[in-house]
Amino acid sequence: MGKQAELADFRSRWTGHVPEIQDIRARYAVLVPLVERTEGLSLLYEVRSEQLGRQPGEVCFPGGKMEAGETPVDCALRETWEELAIPPQAVEVVAELDLVTHQGGFVLHPILGVVDPGAPIVPSPAEVKETFTVPVDWLLEHPPAVYTYDLLPQVGEDFPYERIGFPQGYRWRGGKVTVPVYDWPGHPIWGLTGRITRRLLEDMG
Template sequence: MEPGETPADCALRETEEELSIPRAEIRLLGQGDFICNQRGFLLRPLPGLVSPAGLATLRPAPAEVTEVFTVPVEFFRTTLPQPCAYDLIPHVPESFPYEAVGIPRDYPWNCGKVEVPVWLYGGHAIWGMTARIVRDLVSHL
């Protein structure tokens, strides 16, 4: 976001810059749920409907967008993603101040698991953060 910009302004500006879809051709539908990433960023999607006229103006900015494709919403409503997951394993540095925080060196750090939904459609994979956003959006339809 740029200074003084609202999340909606930012989403519409970025869509126009990256895909050449005029903001007037997008009807925002509200805000999605917050999605937290293990890399430390928090994302709040702003889903919207693009008009047919807006879709006709779609021209990806080559410096920012490699490829654009569409998938019918019904596909996501009727097809479960392939369930994939990986373990989050803490790697605590030797320099961690165990004594200062009052825990032993063999402290049982919690591990975690990250689910990575994957849909395959028309030779494309919809996965990761994009798939998490789609899964959340479809759950509210």
């Protein structure tokens, strides 16, 4: 017989624990960059390089996977420096925005920041095809079309329904994903980037 469980074991394991979201395999952070332009306050977006293996050519914010020991702000600023050569000291961090959880098993931390309008923007060709800005006023005046799709559970035939007391099967709960699409000419803004943009501008108009 193995070691008997004791209350002290639970106290040792869980006291001081910082709650996380279960089953999350990775964390990412992006900078949501506001920058002043002649056309007014704007959001800065990237187009991912066609050379990338994942999501080539898609519109996104600068960012990437958090490294061990990094805070979301540290990651967003580091990735912005690596991708666009905007130095961390040229970014005023305003706030950490609402987290985005993804059915793929990761959490995304959006960081709202104001970029010094005089800061250089030099895209790294290996990661960024180009950048563009969209006036905030345009985004407010042109709300996104919003689409949804269902996430349907696909349970294997070997699942032991009888053992758990549901011999006729169980009514598994599915889910829905919301996909906002902003029709910015030449570069539609959609997906997670669209969701972050939409949430950022809620109640701003």
